[in-house]
Amino acid sequence: MNSEINLKRATIEDVDSILAVERSVEGIKIYSAMTNRDEVAEDVVKNFVYLIERGGKVVGNISYELGDGNHAYLSGLAIMPEFQRQGIAREAVKRILDILKETKFISLVTHPENEKSISLYTSLGFKKDGEPKDNYFGDGQPRIRMVLKK
Secondary structure, three states: OOOEEEEEOOOHHHHHHHHHHHHHHHOOOOOOOOOOOEEEEEHHHEEEEEEEEOOEEEEEEEEEEOOOOOEEEEEEEEEEEEHOOOOOOOOOHHHHHHHOOOOEEEEEEOOOOOOOHHHHHHHHOOOOOOEOOOOOOOOOOOOEEEEOOO
C-alpha cells in the first residue's frame, strides 16, 4: 500500500478542494459530510484543516480543533472513496497526533457502525468512551466518542 502523503494546511482558497472531498463521501450514513461552502470556509478560518495530498493530488482532508491547552478534538477525516484502504487515513492521523504530541487529551466521534474508523482509531490508542449517543449531529445518526489520553 502506497501511503506516501503530504499534509498541507488549508486556506480559504482551498474551500473548493475540501468540498470536493466531502461531497465524494456525502450520503454515507456513517459519515456526516460538510457540504455547505460557508460552513467549510468557517472551519478553515477557525480550526486546523489540512488537505491530504498524494502525488500532488488532493485525496482527503483532516481537521482538528483545540480546546484548552490540554485538549484537542479531531473534528474530521475524509478520504475520497477511490483512495480508501491504502493507509492514507492512518498516516494522516499519525501525523496529526505527532503535531498534537504535547496535548494530553484528544477526542473524536464516529458512527458506531463505522468499523473501519473504530479499528483505525483503536489501533492508534483511542478507546471508546461510553455508549453511542443518538442523533449526535442532528442527522438522525448515532455517534460514539473515542478518547486518547496521554
